[in-house]
Each structure stands twice: as structure tokens, then as C-alpha cells.
Amino acid sequence: MLKWRAICICRVMAISLSGVIRRWFLTLALLVVLIGLGSQGLSAADSNERLIWLRAEIARHDELYFKKAAPEITDSEYDTLKRELRTLEKTQQPVMGDDRSGDFATQRHRQPMLSLEKAYTAEELRTFINKAERTLRREDVVWVIEPKFDGLAISVTYEGGNLVRAVTRGNGLEGDDVTANVLTITAIPRQLPAGAPAVVEVRGEVFIDYAEFARINVERDAAGEESFAHPRNLAAGTLKSKDPAEVGKRRLSAVFYGLGVWEGAEKPPATQQALHARFKAWGLPGVDKVTVVKEAAVWSAVEEFGRERSRLSYPTDGVVVKIDSRSEQLELGAGEDAPRWAVAYKFAPERVATRLKAITLQVGRTGAITPVAELDPVKIGGTTITRATLHNLEEIKRRDLRVGDFVYVEKAGEIIPAIVGVDLELRGSEVKSYVLPEKCPECGVAFVREGTSVRCANNECGAQVRRRIEYFASPSGVGIGGLGPALIDTLVAKKKLTGVADIYRLRSEDGVSARVLAEIEKSRRVDLARLIGAMGLPGVGKKGATALAVRYRTLDELVQAEELSEESRTLLKDLMAAGVTSSVPGVLEKK
Numbered sequence: 262m263l264k265w266r267a268i269c270i271c272r273v274m275a276i277s278l279s280g281v282i283r284r285w286f287l288t289l290a291l292l293v294v295l296i297g298l299g300s301q302g303l304s305a306a307d308s309n310e311r312l313i314w315l316r317a318e319i320a321r322h323d324e325l326y327f328k329k330a331a332p333e334i335t336d337s338e339y340d341t342l343k344r345e346l347r348t349l350e351k352t353q354q355p356v357m358g359d360d361r362s363g364d365f366a367t368q369r370h371r372q373p374m375l376s377l378e379k380a381y382t383a384e385e386l387r388t389f390i391n392k393a394e395r396t397l398r399r400e401d402v403v404w405v406i407e408p409k410f411d412g413l414a415i416s417v418t419y420e421g422g423n424l425v426r427a428v429t430r431g432n433g434l435e436g437d438d439v440t441a442n443v444l445t446i447t448a449i450p451r452q453l454p455a456g457a458p459a460v461v462e463v464r465g466e467v468f469i470d471y472a473e474f475a476r477i478n479v480e481r482d483a484a485g486e487e488s489f490a491h492p493r494n495l496a497a498g499t500l501k502s503k504d505p506a507e508v509g510k511r512r513l514s515a516v517f518y519g520l521g522v523w524e525g526a527e528k529p530p531a532t533q534q535a536l537h538a539r540f541k542a543w544g545l546p547g548v549d550k551v552t553v554v555k556e557a558a559v560w561s562a563v564e565e566f567g568r569e570r571s572r573l574s575y576p577t578d579g580v581v582v583k584i585d586s587r588s589e590q591l592e593l594g595a596g597e598d599a600p601r602w603a604v605a606y607k608f609a610p611e612r613v614a615t616r617l618k619a620i621t622l623q624v625g626r627t628g629a630i631t632p633v634a635e636l637d638p639v640k641i642g643g644t645t646i647t648r649a650t651l652h653n654l655e656e657i658k659r660r661d662l663r664v665g666d667f668v669y670v671e672k673a674g675e676i677i678p679a680i681v682g683v684d685l686e687l688r689g690s691e692v693k694s695y696v697l698p699e700k701c702p703e704c705g706v707a708f709v710r711e712g713t714s715v716r717c718a719n720n721e722c723g724a725q726v727r728r729r730i731e732y733f734a735s736p737s738g739v740g741i742g743g744l745g746p747a748l749i750d751t752l753v754a755k756k757k758l759t760g761v762a763d764i765y766r767l768r769s770e771d772g773v774s775a776r777v778l779a780e781i782e783k784s785r786r787v788d789l790a791r792l793i794g795a796m797g798l799p800g801v802g803k804k805g806a807t808a809l810a811v812r813y814r815t816l817d818e819l820v821q822a823e824e825l826s827e828e829s830r831t832l833l834k835d836l837m838a839a840g841v842t843s844s845v846p847g848v849l850e851k852k
């Protein structure tokens with residue numbers, strides 16, 4: 262603004278004056294402009310450019326986060342970008358994300374699903390609360406503090422007491438119709454008891470608790486698949502899956518804490534506390550931790566929750582502080598994208614600094630290469646960490662990581678810590694740029710380039726062999742209890758295991774316990790589909806494995822199958838030679 266006004270003044274003056282005086286004036290005007298700009302920090306042009314960049318960057322992260330379930334930055338980094346945009350915009354324009362994936366029918370919300378105003382400090386929280394109380398012209402307002410569940414917002418509609426629809430928040434006005442997937446969540450009742458309103462929209466969150474998150478990641482890890490970084494990504498990815506059968510295999514949880522439409526003879530509950538009680542009476546999963554306080558006690562209650570948070574069985578990223586009285590809620594109403602009677606206080610993720618000692622490479626079952634940050638041991642969230650995942654090689658470049666750098670590591674509910682930044686002030690001259698080796702660190706065979714990543718294409722690579730055996734023995738494979746990565750490593754080192762079929766040649770002399778041997782014995786007759794899946798044949802997923810099993814029924818038949826590669830055929834023959842007699846259940850018994 263200032264710059265443009267100054268330029269206009271220059272123009273007007275330049276026209277009306279002439280000669281020396283004109284040049285004199287121009288110089289003076291220019292000086293005024295420069296001094297003005299110098300004292301302002303970002304110039305108007307700069308901040309405009311920044312604004313455009315921020316909008317594009319946020320849109321890019323929304324796309325990665327909501328549509329691809331593969332965020333590149335942590336939530337706190339994302340929130341920082343968003344706050345900067347809000348400050349620059351200084352407008353009330355909604356800047357809500359959009360979770361719609363394009364894979365589901367769109368449903369318009371009969372009442373918009375809003376976001377929440379955020380507070381990051383005690384001061385910001387107090388400002389919000391004071392403003393609300395001033396507007397209400399009351400001081401003894403009752404506030405309710407609830408956990409801020411870290412999942413995906415959902416709106417479930419019951420008509421005549423029957424569950425008819427479940428829709429995600431989407432862009433706030435319309436969302437994805439995920440009814441089929443929500444019906445797999447057993448905790449959500451299909452029907453409300455008699456007396457429920459004719460139409461009611463209950464709002465809440467779908468999430469995945471820590472135990473289920475760990476269970477799924479252990480399986481994925483054993484399968485050589487990338488693990489989920491955060492329970493919320495997993496919950497979102499699951500709720501947005503196109504296959505309800507797959508959704509049913511993951512235990513999604515739900516909680517309800519809000520109201521959309523309410524049409525009925527009776528009025529909605531008069532307070533937030535009464536709403537919680539009503540939801541519970543209806544059999545809906547409700548909020549288990551609710552604190553009721555006056556303004557003066559809000560902050561200590563928030564701190565108290567912060568201390569207990571790590572002991573909860575489900576992920577939270579803060580608390581939501583709400584006005585209890587429904588009439589006061591209605592009196593305050595809502596702004597463009599958030600109500601004026603509720604605010605989310607977000608806990609800062611725990612962040613520590615440590616030194617990046619080295620970057621090593623992990624070789625997956627299929628030869629995929631993942632870089633890993635090796636760190637000086639440091640305590641975070643009660644555990645000592647020595648490593649952090651770097652999702653891909655690009656991330657090293659994007660964050661400009663140099664070996665020897667001091668890096669910030671964050672853990673915000675996620676199990677796997679992430680590197681969120683580099684302390685450039687502490688960067689010494691001894692740091693080294695990372696140079697990607699040309700050969701596989703495990704087998705020494707040259708990498709094959711695949712776009713921005715690399716792969717070890719050597720099938721006999723020691724790491725790949727170990728990962729394949731791990732996968733085969735894991736619960737996702739044939740499930741051999743007790744034959745885990747540590748024992749496999751030892752047996753591979755002793756050359757007792759050179760491939761999957763060697764499992765069936767193990768004996769107690771090899772240092773394998775009777776219990777594990779019994780488990781191995783049991784797995785010889787495993788269901789054929791499961792055996793095929795456990796072999797991890799390229800291009801054969803779970804569905805493909807079932808199709809092959811149904812078609813060929815026994816190993817003898819399968820080994821003749823035309824569609825098998827020579828490699829797979831050799832492996833099957835080897836398994837048969839080692840005494841595996843897998844078949845479709847029932848086939849052998851009938852013979």
C-alpha cells in the first residue's frame with residue numbers, strides 16, 4: 262500500500278514540476294519511499310508474493326494430506342503456514358481444507374460442518390474466552406473441556422431412528438458419503454432407541470486407537486510395506502477405502518460430541534453435558550473425559566489434561582474448550598468457518614534437537630530402498646530414539662539435510678519420530694552433503710534408478726532374502742509364531758536359512774526351540790491362498806492369491822500353472838520338496 266501511494270505522489274509531482282526542482286523532488290520522494298519500506302519489513306510486493314506462494318503451498322499440502330493420505334510435512338509445520346496466511350490475509354475468508362477424494366458420492370450437509378478456531382498459547386486461549394464472555398455480557402459462563410480426538414470428522418444421520426447416512430466434513434458444505442464404510446464400525450448403533458428425534462445428525466470423529474495402529478503397522482512392516490506415520494492418516498485412509506471388506510479388517514473407533522440437524526417434538530439437550538448424557542443413553546460412543554469449569558480454572562484444567570494425555574489409549578492433538586449452555590452457544594453463533602463458542606487448544610508436539618550421525622539405507626523385501634536417519638540417542642515422549650525415517654530420497658534434498666547437522670525431531674502422537682528441521686546456526690564446516698551410494702550396501706550390486714528413487718534389483722540380495730523370510734513367517738504370511746526378525750537374522754548368518762523353503766528343513770540342532778518347530782510343522786498344511794500370499798509373488802496381492810488358490814486347489818496343480826513365472830515355480834517346487842502340502846481347505850481330506 263505505502264509503496265503504491267508513494268509512487269502516485271511521485272507521478273503527480275513529476276508532471277507538475279520541471280527541471281532541477283523536479284529532479285530534486287524525485288530524489289526526495291524516492292528517499293521517503295525507501296525509508297518507509299525499510300522500516301516495514303516485508304514490502305507490499307513481497308508480502309503479496311508470499312501470500313500467493315502460501316496459498317499454493319497450502320493447497321499442495323491439502324492435496325497430499327487429504328487426497329493422497331501422504332503428508333510431506335508435520336501438522337505443526339502445516340499449521341504454521343496456515344497461521345501466516347491468516348495473518349497476511351487478515352480477512353474472514355474460510356481457509357478450510359477439503360477432504361473429498363473423488364471416490365465417493367458427494368452429499369451436501371444440511372447444516373455446514375465447521376472447523377474450529379485454534380489457540381496455541383495460554384494467552385490466545387484466554388483472549389478467545391474473554392471475547393466470548395464479553396459478547397455474552399456474562400462472567401460466570403460454564404465451560405466444558407473435551408479431548409480433541411485426532412481422527413476424521415464425521416456426520417451421521419438417523420431418520421426415524423435408523424442410520425441412513427454417514428458423511429465426511431469435505432469442504433464443510435459437502436462431503437464424501439462413506440456410509441458403507443461407517444457401517445463396519447460396530448460401536449456405531451444402526452438404530453436409536455424409541456423416542457429419538459425424527460431426524461438427527463450426530464457429529465463426531467472416526468479414529469484409530471494406539472493398539473490397533475501398532476497392530477496394523479507391525480503387520481505392514483513385516484510385509485515390507487511402508488508403515489503409517491500417524492494414526493490419523495491411517496484412520497483417514499481406512500475410512501476413504503473403496504473396499505468395505507478391507508475396512509472391516511481394521512478396527513475403526515468413533516466418538517460423538519456434537520449436533521447438526523435436530524428435528525423432533527422435543528428440544529435438543531440444553532447443555533453440552535446433557536448432550537453427552539443423551540448420546541450415551543442412545544448407545545452412541547461418547548466422550549469419556551469431560552471437565553466442567555469456570556473461566557478462571559480453564560487453563561489449569563487444560564494443563565492437567567496435557568499431563569495425562571500420553572496415557573490415553575487414543576490419539577489427541579489438544580483439547581476443545583466449549584461453552585456448556587446451548588442457548589449461549591446459539592447466541593454467539595458462528596463465523597465463516599468456525600463457531601464463536603468453541604476453541605481448540607493445540608498442544609505443541611514434543612521437539613528435541615540432536616545430531617544426524619549418518620544416513621543409512623534400508624532394503625525392503627522387493628528391493629525398495631528407504632533412507633533412515635541415524636541420530637545421537639535422545640529422549641522424546643518417554644522413549645529414547647536413535648533413528649528417524651526419511652520417507653524417501655527427495656526428503657533429504659527438500660530439507661537440505663547434511664550429515665553432521667543438528668536436526669529437530671518431533672513426535673506428535675505418531676510412533677515414528679520425524680525430522681522437522683535443521684538448525685542452520687549450529688551447522689559447522691565439517692557437515693557433509695549426502696551422496697547416494699551407487700551400489701546396494703547389502704549385496705554390492707549397482708542400484709537401478711526408478712524416477713527419483715532407487716532399487717536393488719538383485720533377487721539374491723541378503724537383505725531381501727531376510728525380509729522375504731520375515732514376511733513369509735509373519736502374521737500376514739503363513740504365521741509362524743516365534744520365528745521373528747532376530748531369530749531369522751541369526752539363522753541366515755549361520756547359513757541355516759538361505760530361502761523361504763529352508764524354514765521346513767530347520768531342526769533343533771540349529772538352535773530352534775521345540776515350540777517354534779511345532780509352529781513350523783503346523784504351517785506345512787496352511788491354507789493355499791495364504792501360502793501364495795506369503796510368497797509375496799510380484800503382482801499377486803491378497804485377491805490374486807485367493808483367485809489362484811480357488812482355481813488350482815492343490816500345490817501339485819498350482820505348480821503346473823501357466824501364469825507362474827519360472828522363479829515362482831522353482832520356489833513352489835522347493836517348498837514341496839521340503840514337505841509343504843498346502844491346499845484349499847477340505848481338498849486333501851476328501852481325497
Ligand SMILES: NC(=O)c1ccc[n+]([C@@H]2O[C@H](COP(=O)([O-])OP(=O)(O)OC[C@H]3O[C@@H](n4cnc5c(N)ncnc54)[C@H](O)[C@@H]3O)[C@@H](O)[C@H]2O)c1
Nearest residue numbers: 322326332334335336339376377407408409410414518581
Ligand atoms: N501435515 C499436513 O500436510 C496437513 C495438511 C492439511 C491438514 N493438516 C491437518 O489437518 C487438520 C485439519 O485442520 P482443521 O483446520 O480442520 O482443524 P482440526 O481438524 O485440527 O480441528 C477441527 C476438528 O476437530 C475435530 N474435533 C476433535 N475432537 C473434537 C471435539 N471434542 N469437539 C469438537 N471438534 C473436535 C473435529 O473433527 C473438527 O472438524 C489440522 O490438524 C492440520 O494440521 C495437515
Ligand SMILES: [Zn+2]
Nearest residue numbers: 701704717722
Ligand atoms: Zn542388495
